[in-house]
Amino acid sequence: MKKEGSEKKLWWLFFLRFGFFSVIWFFVFYFINKQINYTEDAIYFGTPLSAYWVFFLSAIIYGLTTWGIYFYIKEGIREKSFKAFQSGVGLVQRLAIIPILLTLPFLYLGVTNALVIAEEKITFSTFWSLTQNEYDWTDGVKYVDIDYSISIESDSNRKSFNGKYILHFSDGKQIDLWANTLEGGIDTVQEIDSFIQTKNIPFYVRRAPAEDTINRFFTENANFIRELYSR
Numbered sequence: 087m088k089k090e091g092s093e094k095k096l097w098w099l100f101f102l103r104f105g106f107f108s109v110i111w112f113f114v115f116y117f118i119n120k121q122i123n124y125t126e127d128a129i130y131f132g133t134p135l136s137a138y139w140v141f142f143l144s145a146i147i148y149g150l151t152t153w154g155i156y157f158y159i160k161e162g163i164r165e166k167s168f169k170a171f172q173s174g175v176g177l178v179q180r181l182a183i184i185p186i187l188l189t190l191p192f193l194y195l196g197v198t199n200a201l202v203i204a205e206e207k208i209t210f211s212t213f214w215s216l217t218q219n220e221y222d223w224t225d226g227v228k229y230v231d232i233d234y235s236i237s238i239e240s241d242s243n244r245k246s247f248n249g250k251y252i253l254h255f256s257d258g259k260q261i262d263l264w265a266n267t268l269e270g271g272i273d274t275v276q277e278i279d280s281f282i283q284t285k286n287i288p289f290y291v292r293r294a295p296a297e298d299t300i301n302r303f304f305t306e307n308a309n310f311i312r313e314l315y316s317r
Contacts, residue, residue, distance in 0.1 A: 103156065108149025115141040115197060123200035123211075130203040130278055134266045136213040140196035144189040151186065154178035201266050203278060208253070210261055221255050223285040228254045230282065232314060233292040236299075247295075247303040249311075251275055272307045279314065289317045 116133065119141075124131050155175055162171025198218070201210040208227065211218045221227055231252040236245050249272075251264040267274040294315035295303075304311050 100153070104149055104153045106149075107152040107156070108145040111148040111152070112141050112145040115144065115193065119197045119200060122197055123202055123209075125202055125204060125209075127204045127206070128202050129205065129281055130201070130267075130274065132201040132266050132274075134199055134201060134213065137196040137199040140189075140192045140199075144193055144196075147182070147185045147189055151178060151182040154182070201261065201263075203281070212259075212261075219255070219257075219259065223287070226256050227285070227287055228256055229288040229290060230254070231260075231290055231292060232317065234295055234315075247299070249275070250292075251279070272304075272310075276307065276310050279310075291315055291317055 119133055119137060120131065155178055158171055158174025158178065161174055162168060195213055198211050198216075199213045202208070207220050207222045209218055209220045231250065231254065233250040233252070235248045235250070237248055249264045250262055252260050252262045254260045263278055264275050267278070295311070300308055300311050
């Protein structure tokens with residue numbers, strides 16, 4: 087019984103340390119993303135879901151590698167043997183080199199994937215794009231599409247409201263701001279909408295939710311939803 091308890095403790099320590107290193111790497115990637123893309127005049131800065139997934143998966147690989155190096159540093163200190171440390175770290179490097187190399191192009195795409203809304207222009211880079219797209223509010227942004235869908239989750243009794251706030255640009259590209267405001271949710275959509283309304287851009291409502299749908303999914307922001315879908 088004591089051995090089983092000791093094994094559980096070791097596993098818990100492993101997951102705690104591995105998780106700690108992974109979280110650090112995740113925030114390192116996010117920090118790099120913000121340093122590259124954020125501007126002082128930004129009214130809104132957002133990191134799309136595609137970049138978050140890359141950061142999360144890469145952080146697991148980098149976190150596991152960091153844990154391996156940490157483990158062999160401890161072993162080397164415990165055994166007072168630099169050779170044991172060198173041998174262990176060499177093993178970690180050989181195992182990790184290919185996964186780390188595979189993450190590099192995706193990390194590049196992730197750290198350059200961002201949405202920046204400023205007074206003079208809107209800048210965003212899609213995940214697979216190697217260049218940033220910049221559009222001024224006068225000629226670059228054509229109109230805004232307002233729509234929604236109701237998705238059924240794994241439990242058939244649970245549904246979620248998926249709003250769509252799509253900016254259409256002069257070159258035919260588009261971006262759904264509602265789907266790309268993970269840091270703020272509906273409150274951020276409302277803040278962005280207040281700003282965009284000052285730019286005299288046409289709004290088109292494709293489909294408006296019924297009153298009972300609004301009451302079901304919204305409480306604090308119900309009035310904003312009514313106003314948005316009645317334009």
